[in-house]
Amino acid sequence: MQLFDAHCHLQDERLAGRLAEVLKRAERSGVRRMLCCGCHERNWDAVLALAQAHPEIVPSFGIHPWYLVGRTDGWLETLERFLLDQPSGVGEIGLDHAVTPRADEKQEAVFIAQLRLARRLKRPVSLHCRKAWERLREILIQEGGVGWGGLIHSYSGSAELVRPLEEMGLYISFSGAVTRSGNKRGHRALAAVSPERLLIETDSPDLPPAGAAGTVNEPANLALVASGVANILGRLPDWVAEQTFANASRLLAGIMKS
Numbered sequence: 001m002q003l004f005d006a007h008c009h010l011q012d013e014r015l016a017g018r019l020a021e022v023l024k025r026a027e028r029s030g031v032r033r034m035l036c037c038g039c040h041e042r043n044w045d046a047v048l049a050l051a052q053a054h055p056e057i058v059p060s061f062g063i064h065p066w067y068l069v070g071r072t073d074g075w076l077e078t079l080e081r082f083l084l085d086q087p088s089g090v091g092e093i094g095l096d097h098a099v100t101p102r103a104d105e106k107q108e109a110v111f112i113a114q115l116r117l118a119r120r121l122k123r124p125v126s127l128h129c130r131k132a133w134e135r136l137r138e139i140l141i142q143e144g145g146v147g148w149g150g151l152i153h154s155y156s157g158s159a160e161l162v163r164p165l166e167e168m169g170l171y172i173s174f175s176g177a178v179t180r181s182g183n184k185r186g187h188r189a190l191a192a193v194s195p196e197r198l199l200i201e202t203d204s205p206d207l208p209p210a211g212a213a214g215t216v217n218e219p220a221n222l223a224l225v226a227s228g229v230a231n232i233l234g235r236l237p238d239w240v241a242e243q244t245f246a247n248a249s250r251l252l253a254g255i256m257k258s
Ligand SMILES: [Zn+2]
Pocket: 007, 008, 009, 037, 092, 153, 203
């Protein structure tokens, strides 16, 4: 079984200090590639170093809506330099209406600037969206979709929104959150996703899937997400692994080392 972790944060200090064993366990459970997302300027260097040391780690750089405070005046130029210096995606970026303080205006300005940069540099985006689905949809329509494709990570939107998002160029990624038995909304959304748009992720070190040991998630747990997703869809874990690996490889082909 070959697995592609479409969203994780290996630079997080909960994982970075014991990365050798984390990567070994990932390899043993079939994880062949990981898209590793930076969330603010202060961790872009760490993401870059990881990707340079480990060819299976695909880097992505962005400013997450939780980390708007502390960005420098030159953040957008710095981001462009990181993106130009190596094949890489844009993210994690997005909108969050559940965070305090919300600062919608700032969130949207930073998000839109990064969407436009991704389009100009022809890079795929990794989107975060929490309780802001209507606004996300409006902005994506206004921006003409995501120019070079992208994914919505740990999808928590409705089943009805899946098709319109797919039509705007997005893949839909599910984390361990969907494997919880009470998550009926997640199960319905998962069932609505087109097979060729489906992705799976761990969001390590957050969101351990049902059945994972400990509270710090890691890419090796992606096998649990694959089997949880397979259960909900009435498919085999191998089908989920193969389909999502092919989908992530297609979406990220332009930024992966061969
Ligand atoms: Zn994340």
